[in-house]
Amino acid sequence: MSKRILCVGLVCVDFKTVVKQYPLEDTNQRTMDTIMERGGNASNSATVLSMLGCDVEYFGTVSDCQNKNFIMSDFEEYGVNISNIVICNNSKCPVSIVIVNSENGSRTILHSNRCLRELTYEDFKMVDLSLYNWIHFEGRPNNDDIRLMILDIKKYNLSVDCHKRITISLEFEKIRTYPLDIIPLVDYAFFSKDYAKHYGFNDMETFVSQKSAEKNKTVICAWGECGAAAKIPDSSVVTSKAFPPKQMVDTTGAGDTFIAACLYSLIHGLSLEEALDSGCCLAGAKCGIMGLRGLK
């Protein structure tokens, strides 16, 4: 039986407003369109994995507010399993206002978490690990809980035959302080260019090289129009160029698409270099369309 991929992290609602030009403060401009979409890194990666034909599940908290039905029916429409989601009462769904500049496809995200609680280790204990062959975590403020979840998976892996083991990946995207001692516990660590730049790195090659040596782990970093780089400890840095579309339409979720395509390739036995190439290729295609619909 082929197994499932579990994507753990945020789902939110994106109110995406497409503008002719990036607005100036305190001006009034008519926008080209406003679209409501399901967003959040783990949720977006799950969508793309499903489009690629994977059996994929999203796992996270969802508020029992008026957006719950939209979120749940959208997951269903895209074929993403949500059988373990945790519905939280007395909360509001996190939302993002996303300004998409039609001149260059850039996305400016204004995110409000609105106090929806993060997933806990107790929530995770309900999950039947034998269903999965890959679990991907989006680094969030609940990193202490994520660490416990990862330790459980590692314990599980020691108790089963090699072919039943779960591969673990983790993404650190936002500029915040992450407990980097989690990295040695995972198989693949994804970092964003925003994170790398914040810590003073000016290029993806130096970043993956240094981080991989420091943590003795495979580190992958997507870097917008430069493509992406990765490094396995004790081997050289591999890179992929970017594959820009004819016209940049919307870069929201490019990083999430990149991760999904990398996971897909690695699950199907491709090399890290091939995974980067397919990640950049699909992420490039995503930049050429609005949202994720029609990506594949």
Ligand code: ADP
């Ligand atoms: P994020 O969405 O997390 O900010 P990036 O901007 O690093 O992620 O983009 C992820 C991937 O999307 C890149 O590795 C690249 O392949 C593709 N991509 C993003 N922006 C561009 C661009 N301007 N031109 C071509 N490809 C891009």
Ligand code: FRU
């Ligand atoms: C894109 C995205 C959006 C969401 C925001 C959350 O990567 O997941 O869908 O609004 O980032 O940070």
